Amino acid sequence: MQDIAHYKDTLTARKRELYRRLKKIETDLDAPMNADSAERATERENDEVLEQLGTVGLGELEAIEAALDRIAAGTFGACAKCGEPISPERLRAVPHAALCEDCIAH
DSSP: OOOHHHHHHHHHHHHHHHHHHHHHHHHHHHSOOOSSHHHHHHHHHHHHHHHHHHHHHHHHHHHHHHHHHHHHHTOTTBOTTTOOBOOHHHHHHOTTOOSOHHHHHO
């Protein structure tokens, strides 16, 4: 089995980083709009990008929380669908992966 402590540390560090990024996004979105209408249009476009980044970040944060729950439950590294081990290569690439390669492909 993979080094659970390593994955827990990796997931916890990524969680902290995501919280920092999401807080920055929130702060940027709360900033007052520019008085210039052309600048406001650009700021609205930027806000849409920030909102999308925030949504993606929240999704990853949920996946990390679920992975940390699997570590606590002793089921980390096992596919949530079929129960087979998730390959070390997949976990290195996506430490919060809940599915093995076969299940994610189907």
